[in-house]
Amino acid sequence: MKLSRDELKGLMKNKMMKAGLPEDQAEIVSEILTWSDERGYHSHGAVRVEYYSERIAKGGWTINPDFKWDVTGPCSAIFDGDNASGYVAVKYAMEKAIDMAKENGVAIVGVKNIAHSGALGYYTEMAADADMTAITFCQSDPMAVPYGGTEPYYGTNPISFGAPTADGRKVIFDMATTVQAWGKILDKRARNLEIPSDWAVDEEGNPVTDPHKVNALMPIAGAKGYGLMMLVDVFSGVLLGVPFGKHVSSMYHDLSEGRGLGQLIIVMDPNRFVGLDAFKQSMSQVCDELGEMKPAPGFDKVNYPGERAVQRKEKQMATGGIDIADDVYEYLISDKVHSYSKSYDHKNRFAD
Ligand code: NAI
Numbered sequence: 001m002k003l004s005r006d007e008l009k010g011l012m013k014n015k016m017m018k019a020g021l022p023e024d025q026a027e028i029v030s031e032i033l034t035w036s037d038e039r040g041y042h043s044h045g046a047v048r049v050e051y052y053s054e055r056i057a058k059g060g061w062t063i064n065p066d067f068k069w070d071v072t073g074p075c076s077a078i079f080d081g082d083n084a085s086g087y088v089a090v091k092y093a094m095e096k097a098i099d100m101a102k103e104n105g106v107a108i109v110g111v112k113n114i115a116h117s118g119a120l121g122y123y124t125e126m127a128a129d130a131d132m133t134a135i136t137f138c139q140s141d142p143m144a145v146p147y148g149g150t151e152p153y154y155g156t157n158p159i160s161f162g163a164p165t166a167d168g169r170k171v172i173f174d175m176a177t178t179v180q181a182w183g184k185i186l187d188k189r190a191r192n193l194e195i196p197s198d199w200a201v202d203e204e205g206n207p208v209t210d211p212h213k214v215n216a217l218m219p220i221a222g223a224k225g226y227g228l229m230m231l232v233d234v235f236s237g238v239l240l241g242v243p244f245g246k247h248v249s250s251m252y253h254d255l256s257e258g259r260g261l262g263q264l265i266i267v268m269d270p271n272r273f274v275g276l277d278a279f280k281q282s283m284s285q286v287c288d289e290l291g292e293m294k295p296a297p298g299f300d301k302v303n304y305p306g307e308r309a310v311q312r313k314e315k316q317m318a319t320g321g322i323d324i325a326d327d328v329y330e331y332l333i334s335d336k337v338h339s340y341s342k343s344y345d346h347k348n349r350f351a352d
Contacts, residue, residue: 001323001324001325001326001329002316002319002320002321002322002323002324003321003322003324003329004321004322005034005038005317005321005322007321008034008037008046008321008322008324008332009030009031009033009034010030011046011332011333012026012029012030012033012034012046012049012332013026013027013029013030014026015049015053015331015332015337016029016030016049016052016053016056018053018337019052019053019054019056019057019337019338020056020057020063021056021061021063021085022063022064025063025084025085025088028085028087028088028091029052029085029087029088032087032091032118032119032122033045033046033048033049033118034322035119035122036118036119036122037322037323037324038312038313038316038317038322039119039121039309039310039312039313040308040309040312040313040316041119041121041174041309042323042324042325043181043183043184044118044119045324046324046328046332047183047325047328048116048118049328049331049332050328050331050338050339050344051251051338051344052085052116053337053338054255054337054338054343054344054345055115055255055344057337057338058255058256058345059256060083060115060254060255060256060257060258060259061083061084061085061115061258062082062083062084062258063084065081065082065083065084065088065089066082067079067080067081067082067084067089067092068080068082069096071100074104075100075101075104075105075106075107075108076107076108076109076110077096077097077100077107077108077109077110078109078110078112078240079092079093079096079109079110079111079112080112080113081093081111081112081113081114082113082258083113083114083115083258083259083260084114084115085114085115086114086115086116086117086118086138086261086263087116087117087118089111089114089117090111090114090117090123090136090138090263090265091122091123091126093109093111093263093265094109094123094126094127094134094136094265094267095126096109097109097127097134097265097266097267098126098127098130098132098267100267101132101267101268101269102130102132102269105268105269105271105272106266106267106268106269106272107265107266107267108264108265108266109264109265109266109267110236110239110240110262110263110264110265111138111236111240111262111263111264111265112240112241112242112260112261112262113242113258113260113261113262114259114261114262114263115258115259115261116140116251116259116261117138117261117263119174120136120137120138120158120159120160120174121160121162121172121173121174121306121309123136123160123265124136124160124161124162124172124173124174125162125170125172126162127162127267128162128163128164128170128171128172129164129170131164131269131270131276131280132164132267132268132269132270133161133162133163133164133267133268133270133279134161134162134265134266134267134268135159135160135161135265135266136159136160136161136263136264136265136266137157137158137159137160137231137232137235137236137263137264138157138158138232138236138261138262138263138264139155139157139232139233139236139237139242139244139248139261139262139263140155140156140157140158140248140251140261141155141156141248141249141250141251141252142154142155142245142246142248142250143155143156143178143182143216143217144156144157144177144178144216144217144218144219144229145201145205145215145216145217145218145219146219146226146229146230147219147222147223147225147226148205148223149205150201150203150204150205150215150216151215151216151246152215152216152217152246153245153246154177154219154226154229154230154232154233154245155229155233155248156176156177156178156181156182156217157176157177157228157229157232157233157236158174158175158176158177158232159173159174159175159177159228159232160172160173160174160175161173162306163279163283164279164280164283165280165283165284165287166277166280166281166283166284167284169284169287169304169307169310170306171283171286171287171304171305171306172305172306172309173305173306174305174306174309175220177219177220177225177228177229177232178217178218178219178220178225178229179198179199179217179218179219179220179225180195180199180200180217182217184199185199185200185211185214185217186211188211189211189212193211194209194210194211195208195209195210195211195214196209197209198218199214199217199218200214200215200216200217200218201214201215201216201218202214202215203215233245233248235264236261236262236263236264237262239262239264240262240264242260242261242262243260248261249261251344252344252345252346254345255344255345286304287304287307290302290303290304291303291304
């Protein structure tokens, strides 16, 4: 099903308002979900609305949050999100971090007590749009085995960085630290297909190809990805005093409770380093040089991070709108806030 940007965003916004989210917050969440879907990050777009609506309706997002901005030094702050929507809290915290970096050169902001914040590239793009460069990363439910282990300990702990160029292009790197997202395994289960052996392990820690035997996801690049997952959890969990490692709450465990997640934002003003113009010129040069390189067999071009997402957006816009799965569309146009027969409140993060 193809929908225009406005139609998709409006349907998502209405649904979350019907669940009880105030309009100003529903506007922010639906905008970021649309940002994801239009760039082809469908795992972090409209497909999430039914889960969020169930969580809103059950009280698992604080809908009138008491945000606290605690400046702890010239370049540091803690933002307490009061277990509100992570989208709303992190957008607000990124705005504050950009202001702090403009004033003091660098801002390191710990965002604590939030729910899921979605695709992280949205927030680093905010910084790039403000002529800043930024890194952010956050915790997510423990679903990944540590290198050499048998039990889930860390989440898919994503990392994003963003940087502006001199010509409007933006480098937006944005990835999970697991080989694949859980949603891709669900997709293979639904279609009765095997998964590649480097995606996940069974209860003994052995690689599996049967998606029904998955007990944990695998980190990217073995021990190196495991180290990156730990980096994310140390700086967005341990450092902020929120639950860490296997103690991080599950997305699907008691939807009436706040999730207490952490996220770290680092914003740097290039003017305090090489200078904004020089930085942007060099970033343009990097993108040009990569794009001009002879591609390897099987590749059309070497892309800079974020380039393909923009191409997907342009393609969707040129071919009738944003592609949404039919069942997601049926839900969005239905009267129900969420389905009671297929609740997300099942306490099993590996359920279908
Ligand atoms: P992905 O695998 O689609 O892309 C990862 C990165 O690789 C991107 O920066 C992309 O630009 C780059 N890339 C991909 N193919 C490329 C190519 N051929 N040439 C150059 N660069 C290329 O992303 P992934 O890991 O599936 O993550 C998807 C989204 O899920 C992200 O937005 C992430 O923030 C989000 N996420 C959010 C979580 C949360 O709890 N908030 C948890 C996990 C993921």
